[in-house]
Amino acid sequence: MATKEKIMEAVVQETKTHSRLSTGTSMLRKSATLEISAKAKRMNAQGDRVISFSAGEPDFDTPENIKEAAKKALDKGYTKYTDTTGIAELKKAIRQKFMRENNLHYDEGNILVTSGAKYAIYAAIMAIVSPGEEVIIPAPYWVSYTTMVKLAGGKPVFCYTKEENGFKLKLDDLKPVITENTKAVIINTPNNPTGAVYEASDLEEIANYLCERNIIIISDEIYEKVIYDHKQHVSLASIVPDKYKKDIIVINGVSKAYSMTGWRIGYAAAPKDIAERMTFFLAHTTSNANSIAMYATVEALNGPQNSVENMVRRFDRRREFMYEELKKIPGLVPIHPQGAFYIFCNFKHYLGKSVRGNVINTTIELANFLLDEAHVAVVPGESFGMPGYIRFSYATNMDNIAEGIDNLAAALADFE
Secondary structure (H helix, E strand, O other): OHHHHHHHHHHHHHHHHHHOOOOOOOOOOOOHHHHHHHHHHHHHHOOOOOEEOOOOOOOOOOOHHHHHHHHHHHHOOOOOOOOOOOOHHHHHHHHHHHHHHHOOOOOHHHEEEEOOHHHHHHHHHHHHOOOOOEEEEEEOOOOHHHHHHHHOOOEEEEEEOOHHHOOOOOHHHHHHHOOOOEEEEEEEOOOOOOOOOOOHHHHHHHHHHHHHOOOEEEEEOOOOOOEOOOOOOOOHHHHOOHHHHHHEEEEEEOOOOOOOHHHOOEEEEOOHHHHHHHHHHHHHHOOOOOHHHHHHHHHHHHOOOHHHHHHHHHHHHHHHHHHHHHHOOOOOEEOOOOEOOEEEEEOHHHOOEEEOOEEEOOHHHHHHHHHHHHOEEOEEHHHHOOOOEEEEEOOOOHHHHHHHHHHHHHHHOOOO
16 A cells, blocks of 8 residues: 555656646757757866857957956946837947948837847847747758747748758748748748858849748848858848838847857847837847847947957858868868858768767767767757858957867868
8 A cells, every 4th residue: 555655646747747838838948059068168178178069149249349348337337127129329230230230220119239149130030930830941051940939829930941042042942831820931041051141143132032922021131241252242121122121030149240249239220010029029038138248249240340340250251161071071061151150061971870889870979979089079060950060250359260170181081
């Protein structure tokens, strides 16, 4: 009898344990990216030198003029709650930035400042997606898009781009996955993880086709200023007729361009009805973005831009060096990036092959092997919905790039 009671008690306790966690967050898992990053940190802590090509942030300090603006804001006591959508000075600076750089004209009611561009995307998805509605996500994609859609109750639908097209979304790829339940499409240019940059000609046909069908476009432009080869960033909303601007949400921020990842300031420009719903969501989740960081961001947008230009020049040199070095390794097919600070590389040649008596079947397994054997941290393509590829970040110095690629080449040479 006592045994039966113990069994029943265990069952009740297990049921209680499961009921403590929400079904809404049950799809959340630690990403392969974070697992490899955590493993690399443990190795470094144990005295192993690990070279990281996994970083998603510039390795430069925030420019001095921006830090000084934050100090002044502190001295003036700007440490209180602000309007949910951002301080007036920053919203004005954002509006002027859109006019000056993107030929976009928004009223103050269209602009929202958020706790990072990631949260701007999440707020937009929460504002427009109802349970069961579909959001098309071109693959390869940034890791958080799919989870955000699921948290809103929506269904991520993947549209696979092709390497021969530079991993740019084409209308012929898009049409087959559009259904009567399609609510939105997310487009990211410059792209993470591929570094692809969309031209106006790439975007115009897609944007008009979607807007004609009242499908909302979320245009993630966070890498806007990190661009090479004399290319110009094209903001998607700037190339459609005014009547279609009601279907476009523009996302941007200062984390990448101004090396302000930890300051957590993003912003969005959205049609009035969507902006209002996003405001309600922000009011009940974050209240407002960080006040000091907002004053610093005013200086980032309005102040001198030479730090951005210098950073991009240095990234450009690293880009070319890493690309040429990767090309030298037998079997690797790196894709030449035009923006951001990543190289997406085809590693299919090494899959299904044996090393140290073990067969490597996935790029997750390969990334772990490279961390163990070459002490190089990279991000496997599975994280971006594109198995068979690996993402390299060149947000590290040239010496690290040279040493890391040498280590990589030596480890890959051991494959049978």
